[in-house]
Amino acid sequence: MKEKQEFLEDALMVAAERMKRGRLSRRGFNAGLAALMGSAVMGAARRAHADTGRVVVVNWGGDAVPGFQKAYAGFGEASGLELLVDGSGPSEGAVKTQVNSGAVRWDVCDGEMYSAYRLGRDELLEALDYDVIDKSLIDFGDVHDHGVANYTYxxxxxxxxxxxxxxxxxxxxxxxxxxxxxxxxxxxxxxxxxxxxxxxxxxxxxxxxxxxxxxxxxxxxxxxxxxxxxxxxxxxxxxxxxxxxxxxxxxxxxxxxxxxxxxxxxxxxxxxxxxxxSPSVWMVPKGNPGGAKAAMDFIAYALRPEVQVKLMEAYAMGPVSAAANDLLSPELALANPTSPENFGKQVxxxxxxxxxxxxxxxxxxxxxxxx
CATH class of the missing domain: 3.40.190.10 (Periplasmic binding protein-like II)
Structure with a gap:
């Protein structure tokens, strides 16, 4: 769990460094911060109830909170739903506690893929709806009933x-x-x-x-x-x-x-x-407050090739889609773990x-x- 938190925080530090070096515009970097400032306070995410018209996505905190706001800023316009990002960390213990107590705060978790397997076996996750989520976009990483790869490093x-x-x-x-x-x-x-x-x-x-x-x-x-x-x-x-x-x-x-x-x-x-x-995962706690459809809609949006490209442009988190790889600049392709010239060299x-x-x-x- 700690590994994921440290990598996401580091990815945002890398983005800041790239901005200093002129490889990422200040406007692009600040877009996520502005989106976060314009959102409701984090406490609102914890008070969400079923079918709230919002989606609460949890990651591992720190700079990863505004980072996700930046990468997925277009979700609201695409879906009509408000996106809130909670940085309190979707550990297995936290997911278990929320589901077993009936007090689930999160709609979608950016977690460890191996956690998705375990939590799914324990019937603590919603089954993903692959009529909404296009699993054909996943060329690198796991796809199973309770988890789907979202990026790689x-x-x-x-x-x-x-x-x-x-x-x-x-x-x-x-x-x-x-x-x-x-x-x-x-x-x-x-x-x-x-x-x-x-x-x-x-x-x-x-x-x-x-x-x-x-x-x-x-x-x-x-x-x-x-x-x-x-x-x-x-x-x-x-x-x-x-x-x-x-x-x-x-x-x-x-x-x-x-x-x-x-x-x-x-x-x-x-x-x-x-x-x-290392592929990461999207997973949905059972009984998520915004409803299963809202969670599936977010995952489907985040997996769009052009959205995966936005994540790679800012933070060098590799796409899980070959279609996204086709949209990368030659410079970004060289640094992408899943580019054809790189993937075959790795495990x-x-x-x-x-x-x-x-x-x-x-x-x-x-x-x-x-x-």
């Missing part, structure tokens, strides 16, 4: 070109190879994608990753621990570590990797080779496996790294 390899001469790492095996590619490393402090990276480094073929061999993955991570300077906690920290030369190689979000390359004039480069694509994270094993595996991972 990748965990990629970034590296200091001056540390390795003419050699360029192109795999997680290279990332673990401290003899050929000497220098300190950094990994994300949470488990997301780390087990997959470790197994790929240990020679497991991408098509044979799942079910994950947790013992083997943790042993491989333990092998690298003496060479890990730190486990980064924020995107800004990962950027600083590579920019300042504190580490020679890092596992980072693709959104940050692009900024690091720009920061350093290409001294730090990065690759989608071996990247782990799509298997959320069904994480739905069944995440909790106990995370405890073992955090104990290993001392977090």
């Amino acid at each position: 990748s965990y990629v390899i970034a590296f200091d070109t001056e540390a390795f001469g003419d050699r360029r790492p192109t795999s997680w095996k290279d990332f673990w190879d401290v003899e050929t590619f000497p220098g300190k490393r950094t990994l994300y402090r949470w488990m997301s994608a780390n087990l997959e990276c470790a197994l790929l480094a240990d020679g497991v073929a991408p098509e044979e990753l799942y079910p994950l061999d947790v013992d083997r993955a943790l042993a491989k991570i333990e092998e690298l621990l003496p060479h890990i300077l730190t486990h980064w906690a924020t995107g800004a920290e990962s950027q600083q570590l590579l920019r300042d030369g504190e580490v020679a190689m890092g596992q980072v979000w693709n959104t940050r990797a692009a900024l690091i390359k720009e920061d350093t004039g290409g001294r730090v480069d990065w690759t989608f080779d071996g990247g782990i694509i 799509l994270l298997n959320n069904k496996w994480h739905a069944d094993h995440y909790g106990e595996t995370l405890e073992r991972y955090l104990a290993l790294i001392g977090a």
Whole structure:
């Protein structure tokens, strides 16, 4: 859960940085803030009742609140419904509490895909109406009765070109190879994608990753621990570590990797080779206050290719639709995890496996790294 919150907040920081660098207009960035200022206060979202004429979308807070307002600002005009964004975080526990108490506050959740599988199995989510939602638009990520992919991002390899001469790492095996590619490393402090990276480094073929061999993955991570300077906690920290030369190689979000390359004039480069694509999800709590139709209408709107493009333009969150990819500029296509030239180099994270094993595996991972 914390991983999603940190990534969304970081994506908005990236957008602000892009604006400073002249790659995003101030007018475009501020549109979301203006939309938020013009909306009712957050408390109104919590007092919503059935068929209110509004849709309350919950994400993980911070700058992600105005960010969603910006990306989905056209929903009101398209639907006649008011959009409110709640940043209190759709954790599994919160969804369970609301549904079981009959006091549901949210209509649509931007959650973890593996949570959608679990909550759906527990009959805590509305079944999605695929007569309203066009599931044919989903080319990358999960589609099931209780959840549908909404955007993607990748965990990629970034590296200091001056540390390795003419050699360029192109795999997680290279990332673990401290003899050929000497220098300190950094990994994300949470488990997301780390087990997959470790197994790929240990020679497991991408098509044979799942079910994950947790013992083997943790042993491989333990092998690298003496060479890990730190486990980064924020995107800004990962950027600083590579920019300042504190580490020679890092596992980072693709959104940050692009900024690091720009920061350093290409001294730090990065690759989608071996990247782990993580799809997020739209899901609807059972008994949502605005009614099932309003929730389905919002999801259908958010999945329109042109709306997915708006999200990519501002925050580099990759589309889940090939049709959206076709609308991207050449520059954005290069940075898009799901572009044809990038997708085939990567592995799509298997959320069904994480739905069944995440909790106990995370405890073992955090104990290993001392977090």
